[in-house]
Amino acid sequence: MRLLRRVGIVAASLVLVFVVALTGVYFWQGPLLLTGTGYAAHNACAVTQLAGRENPETDLPPNPLVPYLAVDVGGVTTASVLGVGTPQQARHTEGFGCTLASGPLDLGEPTAVSSDGNPFADAVVASENPELEAAIDRAFAVGEPDEVVELIGTRGVVVVKDGELVGERYADGFDESTPQLGWSMSKSVTSLMTGMLVKQGVVSLDDDQLRPEWTDERASITVENLLRMNAGLEWDETYDLGTPITRMLYLEPDMGSYVAGLPLAHGVGEVQQYSSGSTNVLCSVLASRTGLGTDLPRQTIFQALGLSSAVWEPDAAGTPVCSSYLWATPRDWAAIGQFALQKGEWNGEQLLPEDWMETSLTLVDHPESDDPGYGMGWRTNVLPDGTLRWPSLPEDAFSANGHDGQMMIVIPSEGLVVVRLGFTPEASASDTVVQLAADAIAALE
Structure with missing residues (x-):
């Protein structure tokens, strides 16, 4: 009995030490854990509730935290690490998607958006082009026909030539009605939406005094500075646990206010x-x-282009997360690209200032840049030093790019829009998309 009592005391002591250690780790690494659980909760909510899929785990990036995540999908989607600490919660609102929030949301009623005026909504793919079909094959898998191929995570491809749907393909579990997340392709759409508001006289590129708390040098930040990424605010875009980008997306209920509260790290x-x-x-x-x-978004660019599948998810303050959270079908992404190709003309109406796309694709000479060739929401083929980002494509090509391999290439001189959506977190998919665009040019000559 005495021996059993000692064993019990030792076991209880070990459990106590483990609990104390685990609690200590939680408080020490709490913010890191919350960014991971925030990602998992938001992802699971959006994939199931918005995209209608049942496998949200296939959209989680490789991370040592993933095996320890516990996710419960329901009316409120929750995620925690082994049940420790307060779980992150994601709440779905019809028409607005999923939002990380600890309590109920009141986002108002979403404006209805129909597909009227969208030429790709019910389009039928033009007559089959064997060369283009072979090029699309290569965008889904790498390898020779007689070899075991390597799947590269492509989930949807749409090719548009002269305003006509000429090529389309989807991976298993996806089709033309499945919304897919564009991640930072959302920034390119933000540029277009801003252009529409400039055309309407709501804002202008040189507007400053943008936030009430900016009473110092930040007051000189303009709309154009924010579009061109030269506002000078302190930032780190590294997708890692605990960095500003992941803190903003997974910890901050009001993302705009969080970023606006950061100091200047560089001159505006x-x-x-x-x-x-x-x-x-x-x-x-x-x-x-x-x-x-x-x-x-619903009362501006969605309605104007007939993007009936599009959902732009907001933060808990009700502001669309314009950096990252636009979901749409590949066909609706292609409509966005066609709108940019047509310089803002849509169904006979000029919705952007006539020089908006030219301005967006004109580069400012920055002595220091971590993304040369980035204009106002778009990346250009011609880099500041005159070399080509994609030598195999015409000089006027430009792109929208997003996390995990999302990419849309627009080539006005060829009347071409190429959209690739998928999940390729461990490698760049851009070479695959550029090759698809080059092959499409050759196939459609």
């Missing part, structure tokens, strides 16, 4: 530093100026 306009934070500050300004709040 002096350094180009890619920043999702800048885009979210911009959308906080646009949502406020228009008075549309969460409904901003």
Whole structure:
């Protein structure tokens, strides 16, 4: 009995030490854990509730935390690490998607958006082109026909030539009605949406005094600075646990206010530093100026282009997360690219200033830049030093790019829009998409 008592005391002591250690780790690494659980909760909610899929785990990046995540999908989607600490919660609102929030949300009623005026909504793919079909094959898998191929995570491809749907393919479990997340391709759409509001006289590129708390040098930050990523606000875009980008997306209920509260690290306009934070500050300004709040995209670019599948998810303050959270079918992404190719003309109406795309694709000479060739929401083929980013493509090619391999290439001289969506977190998919665009040019000559 005495021996058993000692064993019990030792076991209880070990459990106590483990609990204390685990609690200590939680408080020490709490913010890191919360960014991981926030990602998992938001991902599971959006994949199931918005995209209608049942396998959200296939959209989690490789990370040592993933095996320890516990996710419960329901009316409120929750995620925790082994049940320790307060779980992160994601709440779904019809028409607005999923939002990380600890309590109920009141986002208002989403404006209905029909597909009227969208030429790709019910389009039938033009007559089959064997060369183009072979090129699309290569965008889904790498390898010779007689070999075991390596799947590269492509989930949807759409090719448009001269405004006509000429090629389309989907991976198993996806089709033309499945919304897919564009990640930072959302920034390119933000540029277009901003252009529409400039055309309407709501804002202008040189507007400053954008946030009430900017009473210092930040007051000189303009709309154009935010679009060009040269606002100078302190930032780190590294997708890692605990960095500003992951803190903003998975810990901050009001993302625009969080970023607006950061100090200047550089003089305004002096350094180009890619920043999702800048885009979210911009959308906080646009949502406020228009008075549309969460409904901003639906009453502007969604309605105008007939993007009936599109959902732009907001933060808990009700501001669309314009840096990252636009979901749409590949066909609707292609409509966005066609709108940019047509310089803002849509169904006979000029919705952007006539020089908007030219301005967006004109580069500012920054002595220091971590993303040379980035204009206002788009990446250009011609780099500041005159070399080509993609030598195999025409000089006028430009692109929208997103996390995990999302990419849309627009080539006005060829009347071509190529959209690739998928999940390729461990390698770049851009070479695959560029090759698809080059092959499409050759196939469609």
